[in-house]
Amino acid sequence: MPAALKAEIAAEEVVDILVFGSGAGGLAASLFAAKRGMKVLLCEKSSLLGGTTATSGGVLWIPGNRQAKEAGIDDPIENARTYLRHELGNYYREDLAEAFLESAGPAIEDIEDGTSVAFDLIQSPDYHPDSPGGVDKGRSIMARRYDGTELGPDFELVRPPMDRLMVCGGMMVGPDEIPAFVRPFASMANFRRVVRRLARHGLDRLKYRRGAQVSNGNALVARLLHSLRMHKAEIWVDAPLKELIRTDNRVEGAIVERQGRAVRVRARLGVVLATGGFPQDPALRREFSASFPHDYSMAFEANTGDGQRAARAVGGAVDTELSSPCLWTPSSLLKERDGKSVPVIYGYLDRGRPGIIAVDPEGRRFVNESNSYHDIVAALFERRAALGAADDAPFHFICDAAFVRKNGLGAIRPWPWSPSLSPFVRNGYITTARTLPELARRIGIDPASLATTVERHNMFARTGKDTDFGKGSTSFNRVWGDPAAGPNPNLTPIVKAPFVALPILPATLGTAVGLKTNGDAQVLDASGGVIPGLFACGNELASPMRGFYPGGGITLGPAVVFAYRAVLKAVAEA
Structure with missing residues (x-):
């Protein structure tokens, strides 16, 4: 932390759960905690919310999800376990895999209950459906389309999607709309659908800088933000993590920079790191992915390893035993x-x-x-x-x-x-x-x-x-x-x-190397011991898929699931 900030702590805040990062993991952790009556503070480094999630497809890989069961799809968890064992091979970590499989369905049901968050089953096979335990459908769900006008002025806080998913000055085109927009003159139905969307887009642009009808990861972020407002969670933007505070063998909070001043935030139950890994940091790329040389990432440009650096400074270990970084x-x-x-x-x-x-x-x-x-x-x-x-x-x-x-x-x-x-x-x-x-x-x-x-x-x-x-x-x-x-x-x-x-x-798309954790998303030290009060989710923790990519949504699915487990553990320990 800069000496000027360290020398002058401008204020102190006390919360139950302190979360860093506003992608799927950070937003979900904040919502799980707020729903349980916890006093929550979410801090986002940039001026907009959503991180890489906001520009993603918004798909979650969730074996045993409610939507598949309601569609009559019979897919026992044992099938998904078989699939992961085959896909991950010698890299399979049973504690992480079992924690994920056990909590995947319950986490989604919890996050949808009493919130604006909603998911739909999509027609997406596992990426290797012919492998043992693979399926043609049933494990990938997507955030439902959302009308951003329901957020009012808060819609301007949602990070826009990639330009490739927008046309006509900021109109987002969802997967179900692509056929009509690709061939608008192929049929009268296509033409009418495109004209209706363009008309609605024109109305939205009278109030907002872009179209307010959003889908994919943008819809997920908007729905989570709306839900956090419903549950009175506090959100700070332009509030980067500077360092974690560890005393008496426990992480008790953090120093946050806000409006150029240092704020000490004490977290009674725990700190959750979800700052998106290090895909945009050249030094960490050289450290952890030198054998896979690359210069570019589609991840959010602010994902520069802040959470991992802070955790390592208080003894957190990095897990590099993955097939790919x-x-x-x-x-x-x-x-x-x-x-x-x-x-x-x-x-x-x-x-x-x-x-x-x-x-x-x-x-x-x-x-x-x-x-x-x-x-x-x-x-x-x-x-x-x-x-x-x-x-x-x-x-x-x-x-x-x-x-x-x-x-x-x-x-x-x-x-x-x-x-x-x-x-x-x-x-x-x-x-x-x-x-x-x-x-x-x-x-x-x-x-x-x-x-x-x-x-x-x-x-x-x-x-x-x-x-x-x-x-x-x-x-x-x-x-x-x-x-x-x-x-x-x-x-x-x-x-x-x-x-x-x-x-x-x-x-x-993001990093797989991350902080070493147990099945409850608690950060571990070099000896394998838990660092009390410190949790990680999203791309902050080492991927439970161990650098493999078994199906659509294997980043956002575990992000939400381990956010759920982190909050349950923090609340239980209180």
């Missing part, structure tokens, strides 16, 4: 008008669709492109190592212009939202060419190799069977397919000039 997605770099290059996430529209392949620096496919974003980057790292390639060796998505017109590509939206590829060619975001050999030469890979790779892919599209990588062979793959594509919904030939190449590179 981070959770991954392919990304591309878009140069903005100021010359800065920003990462663009692998999106909803182009992800895994038929008619696109991923190639390595030698022009060869290296992965099933309809697998999960995490799996694609894991395969990229493996291929890079196998080739002995440099960290900046080029990997690309290859498709034709017809694919981009229909599905978009990275930052490029489908027609009519992006009427031309020319601006993206001029700023260097994509490369185009009339022939595949010409495209290969322009992106620096072997022309013959790329031509052979594309022809082999096109043969698979004609026969319907990808004998190299099994594209289209699982229910998860087929979620991203097109039934009109041919014998295999995930395969369409790449044949129509101009051809398009998009450079891709690894980026993180």
Whole structure:
């Protein structure tokens, strides 16, 4: 802490539960505590609430959820246990897995009870549904769409979603609306739906800086915020954690910076850290993910390891015994008008669709492109190592212009939202060419190799069977397919000039390495002992999925569940 702050404690506050971070974990912990009559203070480092959660898909992986049971889906917890044991292998930590499975369903029922929080079951298979214990549906739920006008002025506190999920100056397009917005003129129903949303958006913009009809992670954050206001929890923004206070072998509170002054906050029951891990901190990335070199993250820019540094300063241990230090997605770099290059996430529209392949620096496919974003980057790292390639060796998505017109590509939206590829060619975001050999030469890979790779892919599209990588062979793959594509919904030939190449590179969705905890989210020291009064949830704690990505929502699901367990433990110990 700066000497000027440390020398002058401006005030002291006393609460029951002190929470740092306003993503799903921090908001949920605050709500669980406030619902139980606790005096809660939530401190957010930035001026807006939501962190990475606000820009996420808002999906939670929750085996045994109420929504699946009500839909008649029979999925005993033992199936999920089998699935996790298979997926995590030797990295499986029984205490964390059992705590998660035991509390997943109850945590969701608790957070929905007497609040504005609501979830719906979504059609999302596990990412490896053919593995033992995997399912085609039933474990992933999503925050229900929300009308932000119900928050009144507080809606301006919710961090906006990514630009890719917004059109027309801040209108958020939810997953159920994408088909209509991608093809607004395909039917009168599509056209009417788009016009109605545009009209409502115009009304919202009279009062707010963006559209107030929100979905995905933005809806989850808005619903949690509304619920916290209902339960009288106190929220401070622009209030970063400076240090934890540990006396008599217990964490009793923290020093918080507020309006340029240091405030000592004493927490009678405990401090919950949920500041989002360290994806945006280069020093911590070098310390914990040096063997997975990368420069970019889709996580919130303020997630710089504040909670982990504070916990380590009072004896907290970091758990590095994971398969991967981070959770991954392919990304591309878009140069903005100021010359800065920003990462663009692998999106909803182009992800895994038929008619696109991923190639390595030698022009060869290296992965099933309809697998999960995490799996694609894991395969990229493996291929890079196998080739002995440099960290900046080029990997690309290859498709034709017809694919981009229909599905978009990275930052490029489908027609009519992006009427031309020319601006993206001029700023260097994509490369185009009339022939595949010409495209290969322009992106620096072997022309013959790329031509052979594309022809082999096109043969698979004609026969319907990808004998190299099994594209289209699982229910998860087929979620991203097109039934009109041919014998295999995930395969369409790449044949129509101009051809398009998009450079891709690894980026993180968040970190998996984090504070070492027990099943009650209590932070442990180097000897494995509990640090009383200190808890962690979200990406602050080491992922119970141990660096793997078994299904949609494996960050937000555990974030809410371990927030629940942390609060129950803190209250019980009181």
